[in-house]
Amino acid sequence: MEWKKTYKDKILTADEAILKIKSGDKIVSGHAIAEPTILLNEIVNNKEKFEDIEIAHMVPMQKCDYVNEDMRGHLRHNAIFVGAGTRNAVNDGRADYTPCFFSEVPKLFKNGYMKVDVALIHLSLPDKHGYCSFGASVDYTKPAAEHAKLVIAEINEHMPRTLGDSFIHISEIDYLVDATRPLVELQPPKTTDIEKKIGEYCASLVEDGSTLQLGIGAIPDAALQFLKDKKDLGIHSEMISDGVMNLVKSGVITNKKKLIHKGKMIVNFLMGTKELYDFVDDNPSVEMYSADYTNDPTVIMKNYKMVTINSCLQVDLMGQVVSEMIGHRQISGVGGQVDFVRGSVMAEGGKSIIAMPSTAAGGKVSRIVANLSEGAAVTTSRNDVHYIITEYGIAELKGRTLKQRAKLLIEIAHPDYRENLIKEWEKRFFDKY
Ligand code: COA
Numbered sequence: 001m002e003w004k005k006t007y008k009d010k011i012l013t014a015d016e017a018i019l020k021i022k023s024g025d026k027i028v029s030g031h032a033i034a035e036p037t038i039l040l041n042e043i044v045n046n047k048e049k050f051e052d053i054e055i056a057h058m059v060p061m062q063k064c065d066y067v068n069e070d071m072r073g074h075l076r077h078n079a080i081f082v083g084a085g086t087r088n089a090v091n092d093g094r095a096d097y098t099p100c101f102f103s104e105v106p107k108l109f110k111n112g113y114m115k116v117d118v119a120l121i122h123l124s125l126p127d128k129h130g131y132c133s134f135g136a137s138v139d140y141t142k143p144a145a146e147h148a149k150l151v152i153a154e155i156n157e158h159m160p161r162t163l164g165d166s167f168i169h170i171s172e173i174d175y176l177v178d179a180t181r182p183l184v185e186l187q188p189p190k191t192t193d194i195e196k197k198i199g200e201y202c203a204s205l206v207e208d209g210s211t212l213q214l215g216i217g218a219i220p221d222a223a224l225q226f227l228k229d230k231k232d233l234g235i236h237s238e239m240i241s242d243g244v245m246n247l248v249k250s251g252v253i254t255n256k257k258k259l260i261h262k263g264k265m266i267v268n269f270l271m272g273t274k275e276l277y278d279f280v281d282d283n284p285s286v287e288m289y290s291a292d293y294t295n296d297p298t299v300i301m302k303n304y305k306m307v308t309i310n311s312c313l314q315v316d317l318m319g320q321v322v323s324e325m326i327g328h329r330q331i332s333g334v335g336g337q338v339d340f341v342r343g344s345v346m347a348e349g350g351k352s353i354i355a356m357p358s359t360a361a362g363g364k365v366s367r368i369v370a371n372l373s374e375g376a377a378v379t380t381s382r383n384d385v386h387y388i389i390t391e392y393g394i395a396e397l398k399g400r401t402l403k404q405r406a407k408l409l410i411e412i413a414h415p416d417y418r419e420n421l422i423k424e425w426e427k428r429f430f431d432k433y
Pocket of ligand 1: 214218312
């Protein structure tokens, strides 16, 4: 047990640990449930000690005080995915955004496109061999640690010991901070009637034995509610939450028909309640890998009847999908959407679904539009798009002409907005609708 001696030598308090970081360093931090918040808060509280530090991460869960105005010159955030805590800062110019498919984020570090001077991570307790698990977040966090010059880890006895390629040995960590506290919990979303209808349409495309990827939020959750009568579903996803666990417990998800990782759910991060964290703890039926594996379309395509369900903000009549911006305003990020859209369509019998309510902003705007809002970047291109679903039905766009797909999309737009879309259709295609 040689590691036990080094373990003790590496333990610092949070205020001691952050002094190992130097001005000018590029920090990559863990995210979502595995945010190393104790270290990040300590850095914020000692901002005067640092100049020109960059803090990069994906999904923010907490307050992210390092984006505040008074951090200027000391700390600056680089978002690889935007969330509530970082959105205003990115759009007000106080933080930066780096577009990147989730599958390629590990390569940013590996190939040196993004420097990683310091990785701040949040891990489980070490096992008897001295390995800590990355727990709720393997995704880009493990690759960041592998490519960092300095690794500082929060060790938390509540972090589940997830299995798969999810471990780091104590010898690979420079400093450890005891950071035991309950993990942040994400309660299952409440689903509206519209979301339920969309969920029902999504579920109607899922055949017994399919392998699923579901994004996060009310629509994927609603889809799960309509899968209760399916048989032998599998999971190969970016993330999972409680809805997936419930279908495992009720015997719907068995992973038996999977062609790769048979009998196992494959994910790279997870967010949910304590019940989910207990469920994945030391559970050999759940394996976690980095995003360059889980989200690699050439891996995803090896699954049987791969069905992916993700959401978006706007779709134009050509089928261009905007999932991360409202006009010029960055709302989230590409995440794994395109990775899974591509992987599922390449899979035999695969389907990719983009599902959204037909309107937004309390019904004031149609999400199906003639032309995308100025400034918005396309997330899923018209060449990649497959199924679009709203509460008004399913539009299968693959193989359809521009004229046909525009008509299919008008049919699933909210009735209040169809008249204008039809006028646009007639003008664009020199035809009577
Ligand atoms: N015009 C104006 N406002 C719009 C809009 C539009 N076209 N579309 C949405 N909005 C508003 C909504 O009304 C809502 O406003 P509110 O917060 O005031 O209620 C807000 O924008 C968020 O929209 P909503 O559709 O409720 O967001 P969501 O939480 O369901 O998330 C995505 C949807 C698309 C942002 C999210 O799925 C995402 O980030 N996707 C990209 C990444 C991805 O797919 N990853 C896959 C694996 S996890």
